């Protein structure tokens with residue numbers, strides 16, 4: 001439930017509300033909206049019902065009303081946090097990445113880090129074209145155990161070199177709990193891939209560290225399951241989550257997955273978290289990246305994550321869906337033209 005405080009409430013009244021919530025075994029979550037202050041009553045111990053009574057809360061001075069939260073995801077839902085969360089990353093002397101609240105963040109780079117030369121060359125092109133963050137997998141989740149699995153820590157070092165060179169924030173995937181601390185030393189954003197969206201210990205581990213998390217939708221997950229996965233991260237204390245729609249599995253076989261564009265406004269209605277779109281994995285096809293990127297922006301997305309490679313045909317992973325740096329720059333020009341009509345702006 002949510003406690004809505006009266007306009008002009010006294011500080012001591014809010015403290016009494018918090019004290020009652022804590023005394024009855026729940027966790028208070030304060031949220032400041034434009035015209036009101038809200039206090040969420042969140043279960044402290046999973047599986048154990050707290051003893052906070054709505055009547056006891058509503059009789060306290062300074063309390064306007066009590067509103068139940070219908071949805072199972074409390075922290076990432078809109079009711080407790082009506083305003084958009086803006087994820088903002090500013091590498092030292094670098095390029096500011098922002099997504100949410102009208103800002104459009106563009107993350108681009110190869111599927112996998114292959115060499116320092118490849119990742120630095122891509123990062124330079126991404127920066128020049130106006131991209132605001134660099135992607136590249138060092139730990140790769142591959143369907144076949146015989147496929148290239150990524151350069152691991154060496155790849156992380158190459159990503160850090162590309163950040164030093166260009167000032168772009170680095171987004172990279174973690175596959176398991178024991179990669180989290182190591183990866184957080186090198187990267188700005190930890191990505192949880194589609195296959196791991198329901199890996200709950202991993203969600204909890206990224207929730208316990210402070211880097212923002214890019215959470216990709218599971219390839220067979222509903223939006224409700226997606227938001228509950230984000231709730232796992234937020235419940236551990238990390239509210240900085242970017243949701244990424246990356247397509248779901250359907251009967252269609254002309255595309256790798258089916259990009260659900262309607263999920264953008266649905267997620268934005270249900271949650272305050274920024275929603276970005278990955279047109280690369282959702283289509284699996286280079287010529288669909290530009291039209292789906294424009295469609296995502298027009299549908300209100302808060303950003304994109306695109307696979308770009310200096311020489312797509314030589315890409316060791318996902319070659320058929322990577323665009324070259326020239327095509328990426330042309331797409332960025334298009335998006336910049338479209339942005340005002342879509343009500344979006346870039347960080348800088």
Ligand code: PEP
Nearest residue numbers: 137193194195216246281
């Ligand atoms: C990726 O972005 O590198 C990736 C593996 O994507 P997904 O988890 O969406 O398949």
Ligand code: MN
Nearest residue numbers: 111307317318
């Ligand atoms: Mn890929």
